[in-house]
Amino acid sequence: MTLTYALVVAAALFALGLGSFVGRRTMLGALLAFELMMASAILAVAAITTLSGAQSAQGQVVAVVLVGAATAAGVLVLGAYLASAAGDGTAEEGAPGS
Amino acid sequence: MNWAGFVFGASATIAILGAAIVALGRGAAAAIAGFAFSMVGVAGVCLAIGDDFLAILIVLLLSAALPAGLLAAARLAPPASQPPQRSRIAAAVLIGAATFVALVTLIVRTPWPPAGGAREVAASWIGWRLMTDAVVALELVGALLAVAALGALALARAASRSRGGPDHVP
Secondary structure, three states, X not given: OOHHHHHHHHHHHHHHHHHHHHHOOOHHHHHHHHHHHHHHHHHHHHHHHHHOOOXXXXXXXXXXXXXXXXXXHHHHHHXXXXXXXXXXXXXXXXXXXX | OOHHHHHXXXXXXXXXXXXXXXXXXXOHHHHHHHHHHHHHHHHHHHHHHOOHHHHHHHHHHHHHHHHHHHHHHHHHOOOOOOOOOHHHHHHHHHHHHHHHHHHHHHHHHOOOOOOOOXXXXXXXXXXXXXXXXXXXXXXXXXXXXXXXXXXXHHHHHHHHHHHOOHHHOO
């Protein structure tokens, strides 16, 4: 296993996330695409720091911070999406059983 | 092929397939399922390169918790289905392909340093780092998550009040 293979996987994830970000028009789709790009960054940081052998733990700390930032962004956009849906009234219309 | 190589190959395939479902799948549920699938693959790649702690974190947060919340949101308020525009899809494919080619060219041409030194990837090492050198970063991440959760609650509450009551909060 080499660093190049791991980085190519990260590049593929980033490219698919960017393409999805451009192609999708809904807030949920854009959020998923953004999270894909964040995951590719996390993977790249983890691969570079682990497979190059230098300061692995420090790189993992950076990756942990990135995971936290990605989750926080997801939670915030989720709240904004639900708020906008509640404002439009689509939350009640789309709710199961309504 | 050794065990780590097999796990890496299978996980990389799962990650890219899941991401392709996010990009090409129709409907919010399919995209969210593809995202969760892709994150399982990313966690597998992390496991194959030796980052166990990171793999567990990705599975718990990005592959389970976040997709569960997104799925609940999509059930409560399904996003409006709009017919895809061909020009937009063509632009997305073009941008994605150009980005991939550019990144792979950069990756292949970069002289990466050879592996050397002791790998500090054990959970005890990470914990020690988080509690000593990186304690500020750890606290900042915790504060960021708390602020994000409070912000999401405030947004939902404001929308509920503008609609006329707490019953409208999804």
